Amino acid sequence: MAMHQIVNHEDWLEARKRFLAKEKEFTRLRDELSRERRELPWERIDKDYAFEGEHGTETLADLFGKHSQLIVYHFMYAPDWEIGCKSCSFWADNFNGITPHLNQRDVSMVAVSRGPLHKLQAQARKFGWTFKWVSSAGSDFNFDYGVSFPPPSAEHESAPYNYGSMMVKGPEMPGVSAFIKQGDAIFHTYSTYGRGVDMFNTAYHYLDIAPKGRDEDDLPYPMAWLKHRIAYES
Known part of the structure; x- marks a missing residue:
């Protein structure tokens, strides 16, 4: 994992608030997309x-x-x-x-x-x-x-x-x-x-907020890590 910018709490909070504005915009766009989806013909x-x-x-x-x-x-x-x-x-x-x-x-x-x-x-x-x-x-x-x-x-x-x-x-x-x-x-x-x-896929969306994200960039294909749940080693 590459070195990441480290800041104090005040700078972290400011950056988070700036990103929150983008998240809110995305949420509104998603709501609009969902509305248009429901209006598609049958x-x-x-x-x-x-x-x-x-x-x-x-x-x-x-x-x-x-x-x-x-x-x-x-x-x-x-x-x-x-x-x-x-x-x-x-x-x-x-x-x-x-x-x-x-x-x-x-x-x-x-x-x-x-x-x-x-x-x-x-x-x-x-x-x-x-x-x-x-x-x-x-x-x-x-x-x-x-x-x-x-x-x-x-x-x-x-x-x-x-x-x-x-x-x-x-x-x-x-x-x-x-x-x-x-x-x-x-x-x-x-x-x-x-x-x-x-x-x-709920698990993927939780991974998306993890520090490394889905962490699939270096794999042969995106889901190369995946196994049936019962096949993982404990």
Whole structure:
């Protein structure tokens, strides 16, 4: 870690107050961005999707439960994998346990993966997760929402991701989607991918205020340090 400027308390407080003005500006801009996000147009979902859950087959409407809003975390878990993506598992560690709070604001949350249900359930037990996690195996859901991709072919070695802003070669990528149900009609209101998913990771935002930040600059890639939580040495 490079040498850092050291000052007395009065100078530290003055610098902190100057930076506070920037933080307040950012907060106001974020509030405005959130408002504009909520004002985006909706698209009606007319396609039928089937999910396998703890109590059998469920429809997209069933995933709402008794609430009118639904958040889906697109959890990377290809059918032939033996454990879910370590990055998505990192995100899951951050959202596990928040469902009761979301329910109080008329929101249900569910993770959706293409992996078979028994594999999802086994990982949930091992990690102590309690959030609802369903399998979309046999459904087009993950493909339609841009987080699963067909195997590379001679014609297409990579596939567009994040609204075509990048090309990927793997079978799975992460994302978060939002839906609303009005009567019998379901509407897709928002989806975000790539760095857009970053804002949903609480641990990263705590690291951002640590003196070294995320401390990933010298790694082969940003998340090279990451392991499944149960794989860290005690």
